[in-house]
Amino acid sequence: MDVNKLLSGFLGGQGLGAPGAAGDQGSAGGSGRGTDVQALARSAGLPGGLAGGAAAGGLVALLLGTKKGRKLGGKALKYGGLAAVGGLAYKAWRDHQQNRPSGQEPDALSLPKPPADSGFDIDNDQDAQGQDIRLSLMRAMIAAAKSDGHIDAEEHQRIRDQIADLGLGPAEKAAMFDYFSAPADARAIAALARTEAQQAEIYLASALAVDPDTPEEQRYLQDLASHMSLSEGLRGHLDLEAAAARRHAEAV
Structure with missing residues (x-):
């Protein structure tokens, strides 16, 4: 499965499949990790970050296109990408420790990349199932955005139609359908x-994929933190960083 293409379709990466693009490296056997969507974004003249400023137009736009809080979270991903998730999470963790x-x-979406030995290595890390951690982050965003049940049958069909139009291979398309069809299960x-x-x-x-003012989504985040045995202290720091990312996204 080409993870780069899957993420590009979700976040709205552009230029996929162009000659010499990083997305082609993955299908040819190269890992492409760390440069994948960033290279595509630069070639398209888009801002930096793993999402490359192209969240609008990706599947994430359909998920986060309602309510102010979700829109700002989507805009934060547009400008910072998954790289911002790593930077924000590391900043919160370090602040909690210290x-x-x-x-x-002042600029929550331009934090330095976490140190190589910090454990916050989105570009190369694997999750508990031995899969690319970036897939876990995508699944987490989808589940969180669905947690208040706002996606109705019509919106589900729009998402399925867009997945069908992304030009993904069978494995990537099947994974995307699975992620969007799965229930919002905080334990999973x-x-x-x-x-x-x-x-x-x-x-x-x-936290970036929810509307922080919606009770259902707050309960989902509480359940998620509880199932991970995340301390209230660390969770508080993470919530503050997510809020900072939204503020910055609103200002740009």
Whole structure:
């Protein structure tokens, strides 16, 4: 399965399949990890970050296109991509460890990349099932966005139609259908995390995909944190970083 193409379809990466694009490297046997969608974004003249500024037009736009909180989370992903998830999660974790405040940085979507030995390595890490951690983050976002039941039958059909039009291979298309068809199961999403760092990343990605003012989505995040045995302290720092990302996204 070509993970880069799957993520590109979800986040809205553009230029996939162009000659010499990183997405082709994955199908040819190269890993493409760390440069994949970033390279595609640069070739298309888009901002940096794993989503490359192309969240609008990806499947994530259908998921997060309702309610202000979800829209701002989607915009944060547009400008920061999955790279921002890693940076925000690491910043929150480090602040918690050092008893420092979180969410006060002026540009929450341009945080430095976590140190190589920090455990926050989205580009190369694997989850508890031995799969690419980026797939877990995508699954976490989908589940969180669905947790209030706002996606009705018509919206499900629109999502299925867009998946069919993405030009994905059979394996990628089947995975995408599976992810969108699965229930919003906080226990199953929590079980994807192999380390505390991955718990923080999965929770942060989920927090960006919800409307923080919706009771159903708040209960989902509470359940997710509970199933991961995430401490209230760390969760508080992660929530503050997610809020900072939304504020910055609203300002740009």
